[in-house]
Amino acid sequence: MLPVMGGRSQRVGPPAPQVVETEVDGDVCLYDPTSERVAVLNATASDVWRLADGTFTISEISELLASSYGTQPTSIAPDVEAVVSEFIEAGFLAQE
Amino acid sequence: MKIQQRASCGYDLGDIQMTVDERHRILGTDYRVRSDDRALGARVRDLFASFEKTRNAARAANTIQIAAFPDGTHRLLRDCYRVTVQGPAVQLLPALVSTINRTAVEESPELAIHAGVVTIGDYTIAFPSASGNGKTTLTAACLLSGFSYISDEALVLDDSGSVIPYPKPLALSKWSCETLGIAAEGEETLVTAADLGAVVAQGANQVTDVVVAEFGHPGEELVPLPKSETVPVLLGLAFNHFKDPARAFRIATDVASSTRVWNLKYSHPLRAALYLRDRLGPGVASSLAV
Structure with a gap:
């Protein structure tokens, strides 16, 4: 896993323009036609993806999800950072 | 333009009289089977009876010939080149079916996914699986237990996600025959x-259930899986998704959204077939909606 440049204050997203997004029973499925990569996201990763529109930082996403899940932002932030790193590595998020 | 020399085939069939000339359209491709053995011709007609007959000429690559040669062997030739050599012509039939199957799914213009597919009532059940995991045996067990046949090899889906029947002959191993009493x-x-x-099964069906089957358990058990797990399973087992990956992704996600998805653990194919019929068949399926 690559460290996220800019750490938790980096804004996440928006999605790369070529990425196709479909929901299957609440889980987000992503397809990148340039790399032909497919990813099926679990419920938490799907929630992170839905917030990855370029508006929020990793810290802000962690706070929003922690509030929704009834947990502490500090306990969820490492997982959010990890999944954002995977999105970047897979090319699903637009590069600055 | 002068033709200096006629191109030669790998084998010269000479004066062999081909009394059998079977032509069928399989998944949109025309195939032709020629032979000098009438008994074999009758069996070929029987095996491919579910496929549309055609009078079209097949490409040389899709013309398969089984012919007796002076040395007493029968040879299976495709595009004039030897595919396999064996004794009696009837022993070449599995190679004939395998040769046609391999090219039919690869050349299919529709998305083809490695799976057995059966129907019962309004329910169409797919068993996606790689080779060697018991898919054909489980499909055959279902046919012995009251299901109708769509394929033991490929779930073929058109643009709308409707299933296109691909009822190729089932090739059962010795173990399968023994297990099923054949x-x-x-x-x-x-x-x-x-x-x-x-x-x-005739006509277009929509897949209602995707069953990921696991043989080798002490009993039969059916557990619901998240629908989204179907997407990587279907795409990972597709024969020809590379032709149009975006279309394959769309069809796979459409199918995943509209089906129930199960993990089946089973101990014996026939017991599993009866269990599926009782659990997923008409009459009880509505109570199992997930």
Whole structure:
């Protein structure tokens, strides 16, 4: 896993323009036609993806999800950072 | 333009009279089977009876010939090149079916996914699986248990996600025959749906259930899986998704959204077939909606 440049204050997203997004029973499925990569996201990763529109930082996403899940932002932030790193590595998020 | 020399084939069939000339359209491709053996011709007609007959000429690459040669062997030739050599012509049938199957799914213009597919009532059940995991045996067990046949090889889906029947002959191993109580004819035994007392499903169906089956458990158990798990399973087992990956992704996600998805653990194919019929068949399916 690559460290996220800019750490938790980096804004996440928006999605790369070529990425196709479909929901299957609440889980987000992503397809990148340039790399032909497919990813099926679990419920938490799907929630992170839905917030990855370029508006929020990793810290802000962690706070929003922690509030929704009834947990502490500090306990969820490492997982959010990890999944954002995977999105970047897979090319699903637009590069600055 | 002068033709200096006629191009030569790998084998010269000379004056062999081909009394059998079977032509069928399979998944949109025309195939032609020629032979000098009338008994074999009758069996070929029987095995491919579920496919549309055509009068079109097949490409040389899709023309398969089984011919007796002076040395007493029969040879299976495709595009004039030898595919395999064996003794009696009937022993070449598994190679004939395998040769046609391999090219038919690869050349299909529709998305083809490695899976067995059966129907019962309004329910269409797919068993996606790689080779060697018991998919054909489980499909055959279902046909012996009251299901109708769509394929033991490929779930073929058109743009709208409707299933296109691909009722190729089932090739059963010795173990499969023994397990199902069918007389084996050699290393591989070819049977049709009719041989197993089943019919071929007609018309377009939508997949209602995707069953990821696991053989080797002490009993039969059906557990619901998240629908999204179907997407990587279907795409990972597709024969020809590379032709149009975006279309394949769309069809796979459409199918995943509209089906129930199960993990089946089972101990015996026939017990599993009966269990599926009782659990997923008409009459009880509505109570199992997930």
